[in-house]
Structures are given as C-alpha cells and as structure tokens.
Amino acid sequence: MFAFDLLAKEGEARAGKLVTPHGVIETPAFVAVGTQATVKAVSMEDLRKIGNQVIITNAYHLHLQPGEDLIESMGGLHRFMGWEGPLMTDSGGFQIFSLGAGKEHGVGKIAPIFPEERDRGGHFSSKRGKPLVRVDEEGVEFISHLDGSPHRFTPERVIEIERKLGADIILVLDECTSPLHDYHYTRAAMERTHRWAVRALAKFQRTSDNSQALLGIVQGGAYRDLRQQSAAFIAEQGFDGHAIGGSLGKSKEEMHLVLEWTIPLLPQDKPRHLLGIGEIGDIFEVVKRGIDLFDCAAPTRMARTGTLFAKKAERFRIHILNAQFKDDPRPIDEGCNCYTCCNYSRAYLRHLFVAKELSGIRLATIHNLYFVESLMRRIRAAITERRLAALTKEWLCPI
Numbered sequence: 327m328f329a330f331d332l333l334a335k336e337g338e339a340r341a342g343k344l345v346t347p348h349g350v351i352e353t354p355a356f357v358a359v360g361t362q363a364t365v366k367a368v369s370m371e372d373l374r375k376i377g378n379q380v381i382i383t384n385a386y387h388l389h390l391q392p393g394e395d396l397i398e399s400m401g402g403l404h405r406f407m408g409w410e411g412p413l414m415t416d417s418g419g420f421q422i423f424s425l426g427a428g429k430e431h432g433v434g435k436i437a438p439i440f441p442e443e444r445d446r447g448g449h450f451s452s453k454r455g456k457p458l459v460r461v462d463e464e465g466v467e468f469i470s471h472l473d474g475s476p477h478r479f480t481p482e483r484v485i486e487i488e489r490k491l492g493a494d495i496i497l498v499l500d501e502c503t504s505p506l507h508d509y510h511y512t513r514a515a516m517e518r519t520h521r522w523a524v525r526a527l528a529k530f531q532r533t534s535d536n537s538q539a540l541l542g543i544v545q546g547g548a549y550r551d552l553r554q555q556s557a558a559f560i561a562e563q564g565f566d567g568h569a570i571g572g573s574l575g576k577s578k579e580e581m582h583l584v585l586e587w588t589i590p591l592l593p594q595d596k597p598r599h600l601l602g603i604g605e606i607g608d609i610f611e612v613v614k615r616g617i618d619l620f621d622c623a624a625p626t627r628m629a630r631t632g633t634l635f636a637k638k639a640e641r642f643r644i645h646i647l648n649a650q651f652k653d654d655p656r657p658i659d660e661g662c663n664c665y666t667c668c669n670y671s672r673a674y675l676r677h678l679f680v681a682k683e684l685s686g687i688r689l690a691t692i693h694n695l696y697f698v699e700s701l702m703r704r705i706r707a708a709i710t711e712r713r714l715a716a717l718t719k720e721w722l723c724p725i
Contacts (some may be wrong), residue, residue, distance in 0.1 A: 328539045328566060330597050330618075334710040338589070338616040341709040344597050346412040346494040347537055348404065349379075352706055353597065354613045356604060356698050357382045357414060357621035362391070363407040366626050367684075367691040370408045375665065376692060377699045381409060382621045385487050385496075386418025389477070390470050394490040402492030413493040414621075417484045419543070419571065420602065422466050423502035425458040461501060463518065481526035485540075489533060497569055498526040500543040505573045512547040512573075516556050519545045527563055539566035541599060548575035550587050557591035567597040570617075574603070578611070585615045606635065606642040606701070610718045613705055625698050629690035632679045634658045635697040637721070644672075646690070651676045664696035665689075 329345040344351040358365050358373065360381040365373060373381070383403065388394060400406045403413055458469040465480035481499045488496040499522050501515040523542050530540045542565035546552030560568055570588055574581040581603070592598055597618045604622020612620055625635070632646040636659040644651070644658070657667035658675065666675070666689040678686025708717040 327536050330567070330595065332594070336709050336712045336714045337614060339614045339709050339714050340616055340618060341706050342618065344618070346539070348410060348412045348494055351379045351412055351619070353618040354702065354705060355379050355619050356609075356702050357619055358695060359621055359623040359626065360407070361623075362387050363403060365695075367630065367687045368695070372692055373409075373695070376696045377703075378695060380412040380414060380619075382414040382416055383491070383493065384418055384421065385415045385484060385491060386421040388491060389418070389487050390472055394487045398490040398492070404492065412495070414495040415488050415491050415493040415497065416601070417488070417497045417499045418479065419500040420502050422459050422468055422479070423504070425468055425471065461518075463521075465499070465522075481522040482529040485526050485529045485533070489538070493538065495539045495541060495567070497541045498523050498543055500545055500571060502572045503545065503547050505548070505576050507547065507573070509549055512549060513552055516545045516552050519543065520556070520559050523560060523563060527565065541565055541567045541569045543569045543571045543601075544588055545572045547573045548580050548584055550583070553584055553587045554591060557588045561592050565596070567599065568592050569599040569601055571601040578608070582611060582615070585612060585617070589616045604698070607722060609698075609701065609705070610722060614714065614718065625694040626691050629694045630687050632686075632690065634675075634690055635694050637661070646672060646676045647679055658693050659697065662693065662697060662700070664693050666693040
C-alpha cells in the first residue's frame with residue numbers, strides 16, 4: 327500500500343510520488359501542520375481548495391486531548407478530522423524536548439517570525455524554567471502542560487498511540503537535543519534515540535497490518551560525526567522512510583551542512599522528511615539537497631500575526647498592520663490566485679486585523695498556505711524540466 331517512486335532529478339533535487347492508502351503525495355511536498363487534528367484558522371475544505379496534499383498531526387498533543395482511544399472509537403484520525411488525504415503523526419519528541427531541555431535552556435528549534443525575537447545565537451528565546459520531563463533508558467516521564475497530570479511515553483507506547491490514531495505515516499519516539507547541549511550529551515541522546523528506534527520498529531513490525539509506514543529519525547545535533555553515525559545506523563534498520571530532526575545548528579549555514587552530511591547516507595529509494603523547516607528561502611535550499619517532505623508551522627503562525635508572503639517583498643513577507651497598507655487596493659501578492667488575493671485588498675486585510683476580526687486570520691492563512699503550495703508546484707515542475715537552478719535564481723537572486 328506504500329511506494330515511493332523517483333520521477334526526475336536535477337542535481338540532488340528529486341521529484342517523485344509517494345503512494346499512501348489515502349492518496350498520492352507528489353514530492354517535494356510541504357506538509358501542513360495540524361498539531362491538534364486541525365490546521366489553525368482553516369477548514370479541511372479550505373485545505374482541499376488550496377491544494378494541500380498532506381497534514382502532520384501530533385501524537386503527544388492528541389494523546390493529552392482528546393485521547394487516542396476516543397479518536398479510535400470515532401473511526402480514526404481521518405474520519406475524526408474530516409480529512410480524506412494522507413496524514414502523518416509526529417511522535418511528540420520535539421514537544422517533550424520543549425518541556426525538558428528546551429524549557430531549561432530557553433531555546434526552540436522553530437525560527438521566529440521577526441529577527442528581534444532571536445537571541446545572539448540566532449535561536450528563539452523563550453522563558454526559562456524548571457524542566458517538566460525526565461528522560462531515562464525506557465522512555466520519558468512528563469507532566470501535562472494542560473492539567474499537570476503525569477504521563478509516560480516509551481517507544482512501544484508511542485507506536486500503540488499512533489496505531490490507534492491511524493495516520494498513514496508515523497514517526498518513532500526520539501530525543502531531541504538543544505543547540506546548547508554539548509557533544510557528550512548529544513552523543514548519549516543520539517545513541518538512546520537509536521535504541522528507542524530499534525524497539526519502536528520491532529513493536530511496529532509485530533503489529534503491522536500494512537496500513538501505515540514508519541519513519542526513523544536521524545539525530546546528532548550539529549556534529550558531523552554524530553550525524554553521519556546516526557544516518558548510517560537509521561538507514562540500516564529497514565524503516566519505510568527517514569526523517570531528519572533535532573538541532574540543526576545555530577545558523578542557516580550549519581543547517582545546510584547538517585543536510586549535506588546526512589542525506590548522502592540515506593537510501594535513494596526511500597522518502598526523506600525534514601522536521602520543522604519551511605521558510606521560503608529554506609525551501610529551495612533543502613529541496614536542492616534532496617529533501618522530499620518538510621513541515622513547518624511558520625506559514626500559519628505568521629498569518630495569525632498579519633505577516634503575509636509576497637514574492638517581491640523583503641524576505642518574502644509583508645506585515646499587513648503597517649500603515650502603508652491602509653489604503654492599498656492591491657492584493658497581498660500580485661499574481662497570486664488564492665481565494666484571498668482574488669477577492670480582497672491589502673487595505674481590507676489590514677482593516678480586519680486592526681479591528682481584530684477573526685476572518686482576517688482565516689484569509690491570511692489561506693493566502694500563506696496557497697503561496698507555499700503554489701511554489702511547491704513550480705518547484706516540482708522545474709525539477710522535472712531540469713530548470714530548478716533557474717527558478718532558484720529567479721526567487722533568491724532577482725535582478
């Protein structure tokens with residue numbers, strides 16, 4: 327029920343198709359983030375019209391609320407959320423990291439919306455606090471951020487949860503590390519992630535009914551030898567595909583190096599997913615290095631603050647609350663064919679945000695998601711026609 331076929335290549339960039347029980351994903355593909363069985367501010371019908379191919383939800387969040395047993399009793403995640411296309415579930419490793427080392431170090435992996443939100447190392451700075459997680463060889467114990475109740479995840483338990491949720495593609499439990507973790511701890515966490523991966527795969531294979539695919543996760547921080555060790559180990563285990571997670575360094579340059587160290591050691595005939603990256607400039611960089619799937623909450627998160635994608639704008643974004651848009655009759659992005667740009671002006675969008683009308687968030691989210699999906703269609707076509715380099719130059723190095 328699963329197959330991955332490469333259709334074209336330009337350099338290391340790949341165009342292909344990933345066949346799942348709920349439909350085909352044309353790759354490279356952006357995976358919309360629907361953490362709690364919804365993509366914030368939009369409906370499943372909105373997503374279908376936008377052209378989103380696949381959504382990733384989160385086992386950690388859905389376990390806490392409403393619970394995997396309830397979702398299973400409602401016919402599984404697809405029926406519960408009204409989405410007929412392919413679904414993924416992340417294991418919750420990053421969320422557990424956020425409650426543990428992320429909270430302790432005051433850092434997060436996902437890039438902030440505005441540069442001023444970064445610390446000197448280029449990472450998002452958040453409030454430090456006492457960790458709510460304890461990691462041991464068997465798994466993790468953590469305190470619910472919702473009600474303070476205690477919970478325990480093991481590699482096997484997470485597979486059980488993801489089985490009940492019923493997504494097409496699921497991920498193993500891993501231990502993410504912080505950019506502030508030293509080499510010694512990063513290596514220990516990577517080795518623990520490897521042992522967990524073996525246990526998760528064994529559990530998955532014992533209960534397999536061929537309705538789901540399991541991805542192993544490469545860790546190792548921004549250390550070359552660790553990334554290469556992890557990629558080689560995970561590649562040997564027989565997973566259906568591979569994800570690259572954890573800290574990708576303290577800069578874009580370090581992220582690119584991590585990918586260049588890792589990707590050559592992963593099988594050519596299996597899909598590669600990059601966790602948590604999706605800014606416009608990053609998309610070209612990760613695709614040209616051979617990434618097939620990537621997820622990021624940035625397009626929807628930015629939309630909720632009035633930060634909207636536009637091709638000719640600085641860093642591909644405008645902030646609609648700026649006074650210059652008060653009487654601007656143009657669409658958000660001239661040339662965009664999304665529902666929002668075809669029907670509403672910048673002035674109207676700004677009015678909605680100033681008036682704190684919820685419809686403004688929905689219209690902004692529709693635009694940002696459509697913008698990314700439209701770009702991905704162009705990228706796939708460019709790889710097939712061997713003109714990705716030209717398209718990259720058009721977007722990243724305009725005259």
